[in-house]
Amino acid sequence: MQLSSLSTLNYRNLAPGTLSFPGGVTGVYGENGAGKTNLLEAAYLALTGLTDVTRLEQLVQAGEQEAYVRADLESGGSLSIQEVGLGRGRRQLKVDGVRVRAGDLPRGSAVWIRPEDSELVFGSPSGRRAYLDALLSKLSARYGQQLARYERTVSQRNAALKSGEEWAMHVWDDTLLKLGTDIMLFRRRALTRLAELAADANAALGSRKALVLTLQESTSPETYAFDLAGRRAEELARGSTVTGPHRDDLLLSLGGFPATEYASRGEGRTISLALRRAELELLSEKFGEKPVLLIDDFSAELDPARRQYLLDLAASVPQAIVTGTERAPGATRTFRAHAGRFTLDGPEPADHDDGLAEAVPGVMTS
Ligand SMILES: Nc1ncnc2c1ncn2[C@@H]1O[C@H](COP(=O)(O)OP(=O)(O)OP(=O)(O)O)[C@@H](O)[C@H]1O
Numbered sequence: 001m002q003l004s005s006l007s008t009l010n011y012r013n014l015a016p017g018t019l020s021f022p023g024g025v026t027g028v029y030g031e032n033g034a035g036k037t038n039l040l041e042a043a044y045l046a047l048t049g050l051t052d053v054t055r056l057e058q059l060v061q062a063g064e065q066e067a068y069v070r071a072d073l074e075s076g077g078s079l080s081i082q083e084v085g086l087g088r089g090r091r092q093l094k095v096d097g098v099r100v101r102a103g104d105l106p107r108g109s110a111v112w113i114r115p116e117d118s119e120l121v122f123g124s125p126s127g128r129r130a131y132l133d134a135l136l137s138k139l140s141a142r143y144g145q146q147l148a149r150y151e152r153t154v155s156q157r158n159a160a161l162k163s164g165e166e167w168a169m170h171v172w173d174d175t176l177l178k179l180g181t182d183i184m185l186f187r188r189r190a191l192t193r194l195a196e197l198a199a200d201a202n203a204a205l206g207s208r209k210a211l212v213l214t215l216q217e218s219t220s221p222e223t224y225a226f227d228l229a230g231r232r233a234e235e236l237a238r239g240s241t242v243t244g245p246h247r248d249d250l251l252l253s254l255g256g257f258p259a260t261e262y263a264s265r266g267e268g269r270t271i272s273l274a275l276r277r278a279e280l281e282l283l284s285e286k287f288g289e290k291p292v293l294l295i296d297d298f299s300a301e302l303d304p305a306r307r308q309y310l311l312d313l314a315a316s317v318p319q320a321i322v323t324g325t326e327r328a329p330g331a332t333r334t335f336r337a338h339a340g341r342f343t344l345d346g347p348e349p350a351d352h353d354d355g356l357a358e359a360v361p362g363v364m365t366s
Pocket residue numbers: 011012013030031032033034035036037038039057058059060061062297325337
């Protein structure tokens with residue numbers, strides 16, 4: 001998978017335009033607030049249809065109503081165009097001009113590594129669950145569908161619990177048990193390989209402490225029905241579902257201690273890099289081609305050896321975009337970012353693109 005070009009209109013602080021990307025490593029450098037993260041976020045959105053922003057209007061440039069991103073892609077010799085239109089609370093996706101749902105975009109097309117990934121280690125269990133669920137939804141469309149149905153069922157069941165509708169519980173419980181068991185079993189299967197890959201990556205990053213990933217399950221497929229029935233009174237009192245995979249945690253242990261409480265900032269960032277590296281490997285194994293690698297702020301919180309690891313990782317995949325406040329050494333092409341604009345830096349390649357070349361098509365409307 002290769003991102004040939006990215007077009008944006010009214011996306012955060014980015015000036016409208018089209019940037020072309022060659023294979024290899026593209027570096028993007030510039031001062032704080034220049035728009036480097038916004039560029040990677042737009043690329044990730046156009047490649048995957050995904051964003052971690054719950055309020056989509058945040059992505060629309062202040063003062064505008066709609067935004068648009070477009071990725072021109074090349075994969076195995078064929079070309080395709082993915083478009084995302086954004087408005088107040090809505091997102092519309094098209095592939096080659098045909099409207100699709102988010103799950104219909106290629107699921108293994110990009111991995112995004114960010115300094116904020118440290119929150120996977122130091123933040124709440126929900127962030128780690130979100131990492132695991134997002135990854136497993138990329139690996140299996142069915143997992144994503146089951147998870148969405150499970151989450152809907154939990155919130156409907158919670159509403160019934162809040163209204164004291166104990167008589168309705170057996171209906172919700174049947175669905176909950178079926179979906180929840182599938183989710184737990186899938187997580188268990190995927191975790192074996194994920195844990196191996198993350199442990200290897202952590203060692204390759206120079207950590208002398210072993211990284212061990214385990215699932216802390218709030219129940220198990222074997223005891224789920226029993227646990228659910230046993231906590232009915234508590235659930236009615238609290239008005240919420242207290243047992244099930246929505247309460248699981250992905251435990252990260254470093255050198256035998258829980259990383260969430262004991263790891264240093266740098267160790268935490270290293271673990272988060274290992275988790276993203278594992279994601280890259282799992283997606284490559286599953287889909288048979290390397291995702292586009294997006295690395296935000298390659299030097300943040302990292303010592304020179306770990307920076308080099310990231311740059312080597314970028315150089316090892318067919319295409320990577322690497323941002324930083326300083327130039328990424330070894331980049332095939334480098335853009336300088338300033339106030340949402342990107343200009344080619346240094347000697348221009350023969351097939352150069354000025355970075356803001358073409359007009360962008362209008363914002364998509366239904
Ligand atoms: N919806 C929006 N409309 C207009 N500007 C926005 C919007 N959302 C964010 N911005 C602005 O975009 C600017 C660039 O943010 P971005 O995170 O991309 O910077 P950066 O180059 O990655 O900086 P840093 O090096 O500090 O990480 C910020 O000044 C932010 O206020």
